[in-house]
Amino acid sequence: MYDIIVIGGGPAGLTAALYALRADKKVLIIEKNAFGGQMTNSPKIENFPGYSEISGIDLADKMLESVLEKGAEVELDEVLSVTSDGAVKKVKTTYSEYESKAVIIANGVKHRTLGLEHEDELTGRGVYYCAVCDGGYMRGLDVILIGGGNSALQEAVLLSDICKSVKIVQNLSDFTGEAKLASAVRSKPNVSAVFDSVCEKLILNDGKFAGVEIKNTKTGEHTELFADGMFVAIGLLPDNKRFADVATLDKYGYFDTDESCIASQGVFVAGDCRSKRIRQIVTAAGDGASAALAACSYIDSL
Ligand SMILES: Cc1cc2nc3c(=O)[nH]c(=O)nc-3n(C[C@H](O)[C@H](O)[C@H](O)COP(=O)(O)OP(=O)(O)OC[C@H]3O[C@@H](n4cnc5c(N)ncnc54)[C@H](O)[C@@H]3O)c2cc1C
Incomplete structure (x- = not known):
């Protein structure tokens, strides 16, 4: 049983994991493709504070390193569904099934x-x-x-x-x-x-x-x-339908939450996947922090 399962290893998911680990939670991050998310497609990032210029892959490596150092467990697998059985969340993947007290969905979007x-x-x-x-x-x-x-x-x-x-x-x-x-x-x-x-x-x-x-x-x-x-600029494609039972979607298919990042009891969302105006690495990371702190409070209150 994990405290928190994070779905998606982009900047939102990795930041969420970092905050949860620093609060002594047992964290599993499940990523289906490449840790770092969309930024791994960017050869040069010039708007992440602390670096005048860094490649997306290098920034992704640094983010991953910092959560691994703090004890995160990681799996390369695709999450197919999340079900909520009271205080226990069941996360089904292509190859396995996991349980946790809270789930943070940080699955990003795709550019059309x-x-x-x-x-x-x-x-x-x-x-x-x-x-x-x-x-x-x-x-x-x-x-x-x-x-x-x-x-x-x-x-x-x-x-x-x-x-x-x-x-x-x-x-x-x-x-x-x-x-x-x-x-x-x-x-x-x-x-x-x-x-x-x-x-x-x-x-x-x-x-x-x-x-x-x-x-x-x-x-x-x-x-x-x-x-x-x-x-x-022909639109973004959220891929949230598989989580619609535990997190309400807006009419465009994004998770319908504000910056509190709370979707339902024990389920939190972070990053580009939620309804918001600015989709960037720093805003995704900001959501990751909010979602993780909300998830930690939820777990502590159980
Ligand atoms: C080419 C490009 C260049 C960019 N350059 C910049 C830039 O210079 N500066 C900037 O601030 N922003 C940039 N962005 C935008 C920025 O990358 C995104 O806003 C940010 O990555 C969003 O973070 P996220 O964690 O919410 O989602 P993502 O980065 O999309 O991460 C989500 C992760 O979840 C994984 N995932 C999805 N579904 C599942 C599932 N079912 N199971 C398991 N894993 C799943 C995905 O594989 C992905 O790794 C760029 C985007 C692109 C495409």
């Missing part, structure tokens, strides 16, 4: 991708999914931005301040984000938009990102757009 050839290998090297995280690498350069909803428009405003030009490619006939944001984007002299167009192919030059080939969905016409980098 275009699914194009070469997209994976160029991620972090010309193809990006987060302007707040990676916009700085495109300072003074020309970028393409795919998407036209609220997050894409926010990213366009941010990129317009740091990039030479931003060309938005939207599959519909107009932006679908808030009118106020759309008009802010239209007022930027270095932002232009191509509507009714989908991205069909990535253009490479010497193995490096060089642009995209787009197709007008009304006329069928193909056009090549050249740029130094591309941001894909």
Whole structure:
């Protein structure tokens, strides 16, 4: 019987584990893929306090090291479900089943991708999914931005301040984000938009990102757009349905909690998986601390 099982070994889960271990709790972290989570896809992180620059993999290693040093147990396995049997939580994985007094779900989100050839290998090297995280690498350069909803428009405003030009490619006939944001984007002299167009192919030059080939969905016409980098802002994909019995979801599929991170009795959520405005490493880590401290109080009160 563990005190706390943490689902997901990203910055939210690892920080939660760190706080719980420092409160003398017996902690198991279950990670299905790579400890460190999404940041392991980032070659350079420049907004984590204490490091002017660090690779995502190095930061992930440091976070993992610090919980292992303090006695965390870890398993590489996928959690399939969590059930609550009063004070005992049952965590079923692909290979096993575990019990704990409390569970912290920190399973993150995925960025929707275009699914194009070469997209994976160029991620972090010309193809990006987060302007707040990676916009700085495109300072003074020309970028393409795919998407036209609220997050894409926010990213366009941010990129317009740091990039030479931003060309938005939207599959519909107009932006679908808030009118106020759309008009802010239209007022930027270095932002232009191509509507009714989908991205069909990535253009490479010497193995490096060089642009995209787009197709007008009304006329069928193909056009090549050249740029130094591309941001894909077509949404995030939470994967929370399997936990819906123990944590309520909002209409977008995120866990419907505030920064208290409390989902139900003995179940806590942390990081990108919950409903929030800013999804970053530091905000995920902040949630990890809140969730762990709430879980420790819950356990101590049992
Ligand atoms: C390419 C890229 C670059 C980024 N750069 C930056 C940056 O420079 N600065 C910054 O602040 N933020 C950056 N971000 C965003 C940042 O990485 C996320 O906000 C942060 O990782 C969220 O942390 P998390 O712990 O909530 O989730 P995640 O990092 O997504 O971690 C969740 C973990 O849970 C695991 N998991 C999911 N489901 C299960 C399951 N059922 N069973 C077991 N394990 C499971 C996943 O494999 C994953 O490892 C970047 C994101 C990307 C994709």
